[in-house]
Each structure stands twice: as C-alpha cells, then as structure tokens.
Amino acid sequence: MIFALDYNDTTPIYVQLRNCIVLAIGRGELQPGERIPTIRQLAEDVGVNPMTVSKAYTIMKNEGFIQVDRRHGAQISMEFPDHRGFHQRLESELRLYATEASLRGMDETSFMAMCQEIYRNIQYRPATGEIK
Amino acid sequence: MTVFTWILMINGLFVLGALMIPMLMEIRPRFNVLWGVALPMDVLDHPAINSLRTRYTRQLLGMTLAAGLLLWGVLNVRAEEFRVIGYLLWVFACIGLSFVPYRWTRRALSALKVRHDWQLESSTVVHIDTRASAHKHTYPVKPMWFILPLLTALGIVLLRGTQSMELLGVTLLIILVAGGLYIVNRRTRVRAYTRNTDINIHLNHVIRRRWSIVTVAAAQMGSIAGVLNAWVLNDPSAAPAYMTLTMGTAAVLVMLLILMDAANKRMIAALTANAQTLAQDDDADWSEGTLYKNPRDQKLFVPKRVGIGFTINTGHPRGKALFAVVMAAVVLLVGGIMVLLIGLATDQPAIHVDASTVQVKAVMFNYAFDVKDIQDVELTDQVTVLDKTNGAATSSYARGQFTTREYGTVQLYIYRSQPQMVIIHLPDTTVIYNEESTEATLAVYEEIVAVLE
Numbered sequence: 001m002i003f004a005l006d007y008n009d010t011t012p013i014y015v016q017l018r019n020c021i022v023l024a025i026g027r028g029e030l031q032p033g034e035r036i037p038t039i040r041q042l043a044e045d046v047g048v049n050p051m052t053v054s055k056a057y058t059i060m061k062n063e064g065f066i067q068v069d070r071r072h073g074a075q076i077s078m079e080f081p082d083h084r085g086f087h088q089r090l091e092s093e094l095r096l097y098a099t100e101a102s103l104r105g106m107d108e109t110s111f112m113a114m115c116q117e118i119y120r121n122i123q124y125r126p127a128t129g130e131i132k
Numbered sequence: 133m134t135v136f137t138w139i140l141m142i143n144g145l146f147v148l149g150a151l152m153i154p155m156l157m158e159i160r161p162r163f164n165v166l167w168g169v170a171l172p173m174d175v176l177d178h179p180a181i182n183s184l185r186t187r188y189t190r191q192l193l194g195m196t197l198a199a200g201l202l203l204w205g206v207l208n209v210r211a212e213e214f215r216v217i218g219y220l221l222w223v224f225a226c227i228g229l230s231f232v233p234y235r236w237t238r239r240a241l242s243a244l245k246v247r248h249d250w251q252l253e254s255s256t257v258v259h260i261d262t263r264a265s266a267h268k269h270t271y272p273v274k275p276m277w278f279i280l281p282l283l284t285a286l287g288i289v290l291l292r293g294t295q296s297m298e299l300l301g302v303t304l305l306i307i308l309v310a311g312g313l314y315i316v317n318r319r320t321r322v323r324a325y326t327r328n329t330d331i332n333i334h335l336n337h338v339i340r341r342r343w344s345i346v347t348v349a350a351a352q353m354g355s356i357a358g359v360l361n362a363w364v365l366n367d368p369s370a371a372p373a374y375m376t377l378t379m380g381t382a383a384v385l386v387m388l389l390i391l392m393d394a395a396n397k398r399m400i401a402a403l404t405a406n407a408q409t410l411a412q413d414d415d416a417d418w419s420e421g422t423l424y425k426n427p428r429d430q431k432l433f434v435p436k437r438v439g440i441g442f443t444i445n446t447g448h449p450r451g452k453a454l455f456a457v458v459m460a461a462v463v464l465l466v467g468g469i470m471v472l473l474i475g476l477a478t479d480q481p482a483i484h485v486d487a488s489t490v491q492v493k494a495v496m497f498n499y500a501f502d503v504k505d506i507q508d509v510e511l512t513d514q515v516t517v518l519d520k521t522n523g524a525a526t527s528s529y530a531r532g533q534f535t536t537r538e539y540g541t542v543q544l545y546i547y548r549s550q551p552q553m554v555i556i557h558l559p560d561t562t563v564i565y566n567e568e569s570t571e572a573t574l575a576v577y578e579e580i581v582a583v584l585e
Binding site: 002044048 | 259263265268
C-alpha cells in the first residue's frame, strides 16, 4: 500500500493516516486479514510521534477496520460490521456535501453520477468479502 | 623529488580523484535530482540541461587540471618542511574548487527550472510504501558480518601483544564508524520511488544491501590496515609495503563507493523509466542542495543529495547539536594539525643537561633520560639513516624514532647538513643529536662529558 500524508493539510495526521488505510482497503490494496505496519514502524516511516499513529490505530480499531493482537500486531479485519453512529455521521456529511454541490450549481444527476462512479470503483464488496 | 614528496604526490592524485570523480558523476541524475535541484522526470534530458552538462564537465576538468598544477607547485616548494602544510592547504583548496562548477551549474539550473515552470508535488506530502517498509530489515546483510573485521583486528594483539593498544583502539574506532554507517543505512526511511510496490521493494533492497556490504568492507579494510601497521611496527623494513597496501585498500574502497553510486543511479533510472514516479520538490529543505534542514522530518540522517553517503538533518534538534559537534571536531582537528605542523617546521630542538637528567626538547618528540643511564658518549660523522619509525623528516632535518645502519633503532635529532653528531649510548637505545653548527655540537658533547666526569 502506498499512501500520502500532507503535512500542510489542516486535517490532523492521525485522521489522514486513518483515511489512507480505509481508502486502501476500498481500493483493494489492503486485504482482509493482511498485516499492517506496527505503530513503531509506521511512526518511523512517516516520521511522526508513535502516539500519532497509536491514535489512528485506536480509532480504526474502535471502528472495526483493524484488529490489534499483542502477538501479531495489527491487521485488517476480516469483515467490517456496521459501526454505531456511522449512518448518522454519513447522513450528516452527505447532507453537507450535497448542499454545497447544489449551492455551487451542480445538478442532482451529476451529483448522483459522481457518487455512483466513486462507489462502483470500490474494489471491496462486503457481501462476499472478496476483492473484485 | 624525495620519496616523501612522491608519496604526497600520489596521495594528492588520490585525493583529487576521490573529490573530482564523484562530482563529475553529478551529470547523471539521482532519481529526479540533478546538481541538487529536483526536476520532473521527463525534463532530465532537456536540451538546455544537456548544454549545462557539457559546460559543467568542461569546467570541472579545468578545475581538476588547475588543482593538479597547483599540487605540482606546492610539492616543489624549496623549503621542504613547509610542503606538508602546503599540501594540506591544497587539499582544502581542492575541496572548495570541486564545488565551484557545481554551484555555478546549480544556480543556472534553478533559474532554468523557474523559467520553464517545471513543477513537482510539494515535499510536504510524504509517500509511504508500507510493503516496501515492512521488509526494511531484511534488505541489508546481517550485522554478524562485522565479526570478521573484529576477528581480523585481533591480529594486532597477536602480532604486538599489549604493546600497541592505541593502534587497536584506532582500528576498533574505524570498525565502530563503519558499524555506525551500517546502522544509519539500516534505519534510513524506505523510499517510495514509484506507485509500483515491486519496483520500490527491489530498488530499496538492492541499494541498501550494497551500502551494507560497503560498510562491512570498510570495516574489514580498516582492520587489515591496522594489522599491516602492527606488522610494520614489528618489522620496519615492511613500511613501503604497508604504505602501498594501505593506500591501495583506501583506493579500492573509494572506487567501490563510486561504482556502487553509479550503478544505483543507473538502476533507478532504468526501473523508474516507465513507471508512475513519485518525484517531489524538496529543494526548500536543502540549503545549496547539500545541507539538509527539515524540521518536519524526525530522521537524524538522510541520504545525501549531492555526492555519496549520508548527511545530518540540521532541522532536527539532535541534528543541530551533532552538526555543531562534527564541525567543531573538524576545525579543532585541522587547526591542531596545522599548528603542530607549523610547530614542527619552525622548531629548533634543544638539549638541556643538568647533574641528574638530560632532556631533548623537540615538538612532538621530547625525550629525557637519566645521566646515570648513559653508558658512553662519542662524536661521529658516520650515521646512515635507513627508515623512519615514528618521526618527522625532511631533507634538512630528522627528528623522532629512526632506524640507522650503525646503531639500529635510535632517537634521532639531527640537522642533515651538519656531519658531526653526538652519540649517547643508553641501555636500551641510542640518542643521536647535533646542532646546526659544528661549534654548538661540540659544546653539547663537552657539556655531557663534563657531567659524566
């Protein structure tokens, strides 16, 4: 998996790390059960404090994207169950983006086409747990 | 020219090659960096850059020729005692000269980059290839390879017992420095050259493995040089062989580094040619393209952008301190050597005789002994100096420990133009001394005889 972190971005690094790993699962670059770097190693590679990586891993663990094992380190979960509060967060963020798209002159068809395109390009399919 | 001047000349040519060849190789890019300027991959063979290449090569060859002529001039200075000082100053001048064409070309290329608006992704974006990083510790050779140079260093103890602990210390220090470089190489960040993980793994694997082999080789060569030095201390007649072998191993090591760097550049260029590269613009993090200062980077050492090896991140708090310590050490070392050499060149040894002791005062080679230990004292004009063991010698003087045909290993303090010498026989060595004039030499002889009586 290759991910990019932007130090000039206002999004905190731990959020960027979390987003990178979630997007990589979606792209099929990280597969269920695959090991991901240890906190120490990733911190060393990215050049940040291990606490930053630990924060990202804790969030992902709570969201069910990764499992942390004391012996085997962290790995991608085999399945991603519905997370409490996710629908509420999704709706709230979608409302914001849909509103902004509408305000900036984007019609419903274009907005829906874009959403569809993004969704279709996701390689991971939860029904079978297989990669396209 | 004397043998010593020839040695300086060969040494000088070696230094010149070690400085200029890597600079000459800067005409080939290190991934996307040319003369310390980050460029998009597709412009590296732009006609304007090719004309800079031609100009740079011409300038560098001109500088090399000028430095060679300067070396010839320095080594033909009439006052032989100032040749070493002149030689050291020449080395510093060479280091400065080797960077002149680089700085000119770098400025021209930076201007070209602005004029053509050659843009790249900002270096604030960090790309990490987690799969390439996961195998990071398998890339270098195993650290146990360092056992070999450590075992070789034991040869010093076998040859000299506990007599040469300083030599053993210096050899172990060389192994330690090489080991430090091994660790730096092992801990350097894995680079994501392209979006293709397989290419990233291959490039990082090969480059890191080569570097680790070179560090082990450096430790081994340092160890061999230490053992050869111990061999010379046991048998001074082996000194020329030692000099040849030591310089030969150093030359092999430098050539190994140069060839490795060239091979790495070629491999990166070949494997990234058709891949989607992750070239970035990190010019702002490099002062003059050579000094790295990036407070965002927690790495203390990073691979150099120009030249071969690693450099310190002065944007790191510990990096700043380390850089200051290294600079202070270099200034102190170089300043100390210069002061010592000037002291040696201008020194006039003196002998002080009193009722109980005799002291010979000479910079670096003071020697004292008790009057009661003097077995005999004589005047002679028949001393043939064979080899220098630990001393300073020019065509006008010789001071320190030498081997002579007539008396074996001696403490020698003589002006070569003065044939008369005072020979003082001690139980385990002989001291040979004279002054610049015959009268003064005779006076020293008479003074010692008077004390003995």
